[in-house]
Amino acid sequence: MNAPAAQSVSPAPQQGGRPSPPALRFDNVTLGYDRHPAVHHLHLDIAPGSLTAIVGPNGAGKSTLLKAAAGLIRPLDGVIQRGVPARRIAYLPQAAALDNSFPLTVYDLVAMGLWERCGLFGRIGQRHAPRIAEALRAVGLTGLERRPIGALSGGQLQRALFARLLLQDAALILLDEPFNALDAATVADLTALIHRWRDEGRTVLAALHDLELVRASFPQTLLLARELIACGPTDVVLTDANLARARRMSEAPDPHAAPCVRAA
Amino acid sequence: MHAIYAWLIGPFVEFDFLRRALVGALALSLSGAPVGVFLMLRRMSLTGDAMAHAILPGAAIGYLLYGLSLPAMTFGGLAAGFVVALLAGAVARLTQLREDASMAAFYLLSLALGVTIVSLRGSNVDLLHVLFGSVLALDDATLILLGAVAVITLFSLAALWRPLVVECVDPGFLRSVSRAGAPTHLIFLVLLVLNLVAGFHALGTLLAVGVIVLPAVSARFWARQVTGMAGVAIIVAALSGWLGLALSYHHGLPAGPAIILVAGGIYVLSLLLGRVGGLVWRALPGRHLEA
Numbered sequence: 001m002n003a004p005a006a007q008s009v010s011p012a013p014q015q016g017g018r019p020s021p022p023a024l025r026f027d028n029v030t031l032g033y034d035r036h037p038a039v040h041h042l043h044l045d046i047a048p049g050s051l052t053a054i055v056g057p058n059g060a061g062k063s064t065l066l067k068a069a070a071g072l073i074r075p076l077d078g079v080i081q082r083g084v085p086a087r088r089i090a091y092l093p094q095a096a097a098l099d100n101s102f103p104l105t106v107y108d109l110v111a112m113g114l115w116e117r118c119g120l121f122g123r124i125g126q127r128h129a130p131r132i133a134e135a136l137r138a139v140g141l142t143g144l145e146r147r148p149i150g151a152l153s154g155g156q157l158q159r160a161l162f163a164r165l166l167l168q169d170a171a172l173i174l175l176d177e178p179f180n181a182l183d184a185a186t187v188a189d190l191t192a193l194i195h196r197w198r199d200e201g202r203t204v205l206a207a208l209h210d211l212e213l214v215r216a217s218f219p220q221t222l223l224l225a226r227e228l229i230a231c232g233p234t235d236v237v238l239t240d241a242n243l244a245r246a247r248r249m250s251e252a253p254d255p256h257a258a259p260c261v262r263a264a
Numbered sequence: 265m266h267a268i269y270a271w272l273i274g275p276f277v278e279f280d281f282l283r284r285a286l287v288g289a290l291a292l293s294l295s296g297a298p299v300g301v302f303l304m305l306r307r308m309s310l311t312g313d314a315m316a317h318a319i320l321p322g323a324a325i326g327y328l329l330y331g332l333s334l335p336a337m338t339f340g341g342l343a344a345g346f347v348v349a350l351l352a353g354a355v356a357r358l359t360q361l362r363e364d365a366s367m368a369a370f371y372l373l374s375l376a377l378g379v380t381i382v383s384l385r386g387s388n389v390d391l392l393h394v395l396f397g398s399v400l401a402l403d404d405a406t407l408i409l410l411g412a413v414a415v416i417t418l419f420s421l422a423a424l425w426r427p428l429v430v431e432c433v434d435p436g437f438l439r440s441v442s443r444a445g446a447p448t449h450l451i452f453l454v455l456l457v458l459n460l461v462a463g464f465h466a467l468g469t470l471l472a473v474g475v476i477v478l479p480a481v482s483a484r485f486w487a488r489q490v491t492g493m494a495g496v497a498i499i500v501a502a503l504s505g506w507l508g509l510a511l512s513y514h515h516g517l518p519a520g521p522a523i524i525l526v527a528g529g530i531y532v533l534s535l536l537l538g539r540v541g542g543l544v545w546r547a548l549p550g551r552h553l554e555a
Contacts, residue, residue, distance in 0.1 A: 089440075097434070
């Protein structure tokens with residue numbers, strides 16, 4: 001396969017003037033661990049204000065891609081350009097590694113989202129109470145402010161983490177399988193929030209497994225199987241042919257793989 | 265009434281050395297107990313124990329060179345504590361050994377080295393002093409040291425409270441919003457070593473960690489939030505110091521172990537009766553609520 005030219009995910013055709021710079025640009029990016037690539041030679045632009053689902057089989061590199069976009073791992077090769085400053089990127093990891101035995105209330109967990117505004121030492125006080133209450137209301141957790149986080153159900157915890165994302169007020173939001181093990185009502189509520197972010201002009205990238213949900217709620221899709229299979233409008237990307245190609249991708253890294261010689 | 269006064273307050277009014285011991289114990293409670301709360305929440309309680317042994321050779325070298333000198337033993341202890349903490353961290357990062365395993369290796373080495381060094385020159389009395397401290401013989405300089413450590417610890421904890429809490433709950437989140445994680449961990453280890461060295465003068469290397477860890481694990485049974493836990497831990501530590509000293513005075517017990525024994529007693533009581541998850545309340549749960 002030839003290295004494809006940069007493919008672009010854009011919310012709407014640009015009218016007339018200059019196209020705005022991408023929120024994220026992957027320029028021949030290879031990501032991986034111990035030199036074994038998890039994502040291979042990726043060329044990709046994510047347009048500002050787009051709402052994109054990342055789809056692919058297990059081991060396709062979805063989480064790796066999001067971590068790299070968040071700046072948590074370095075590319076083995078290539079360059080990632082971010083159109084937004086690092087402090088305006090919010091990243092919600094898959095099943096957040098949260099110590100829920102820690103004696104913390106829901107209110108305090110959500111208030112962490114004010115970090116960018118209050119920093120290490122700034123006071124979080126009455127001044128911020130209305131914003132925190134509004135975020136809790138938006139995710140439907142009003143009344144549970146004083147609950148310890150250990151007493152929340154899986155769905156309630158994920159709602160609280162979305163409330164924290166709301167307060168982070170990020171321009172680029174990266175969600176790694178945010179709907180795992182949640183019931184339909186929770187998924188519907190949180191999807192509505194994601195749409196609200198899109199309407200506010202934020203760029204959202206979410207790794208997802210549920211293709212029905214992607215077809216119904218995500219206008220753009222990026223199909224990944226360690227290589228970029230396709231990206232663009234969801235109905236164009238999620239064809240049987242593309243999905244079959246993604247499934248054929250082998251999962252295990254070859255322990256004897258030779259150094260990659262593909263042209264950069 | 266008179267009996268209570270005679271038992272709990274009288275000795276401290278009468279004897280200067282007991283008052284000094286009490287002031288030292290209170291200063292240790294103020295700083296050590298909140299550090300212990302974070303040790304517990306970070307699942308590092310046993311690390312505290314290991315670090316307590318690790319400071320021994322440094323203090324022993326100070327002792328070997330300058331005798332029972334406060335500054336020499338303090339600086340020696342601080343240096344040894346930092347070296348072991350940094351080495352254990354570095355080994356954990358560079359090899360496949362986990363931090364707890366490499367910490368265990370270094371502290372055992374440290375402890376053996378320390379006891380050897382003390383024995384080279386001193387008598388068994390000196391060894392006992394280093395291992396178990398001398399809370400009944402605190403001079404001005406030692407009290408100032410304990411007070412200074414308490415002030416430094418409280419101000420540092422106040423400043424670092426947020427990153428400490430966030431790093432315990434959700435380290436991934438802290439990494440994504442700030443680079444404060446690694447420095448916070450390091451400063452916390454420094455505070456731990458400071459408190460161990462301060463506690464070492466009063467209670468010795470073996471028991472210093474007792475006033476740090478026991479009040480914290482007791483507090484877990486009384487408070488639901490971190491702030492409350494730190495408050496309860498301070499009260500438990502202060503009570504242990506006071507009751508322990510009184511007990512040691514009236515019954516001729518060694519003072520340091522008496523303080524730790526009282527703290528241990530409070531822990532057992534908390535474990536049984538604590539309002540937050542104590543065993544008795546678990547055995548007799550009330551009827552469940554409607555919602």
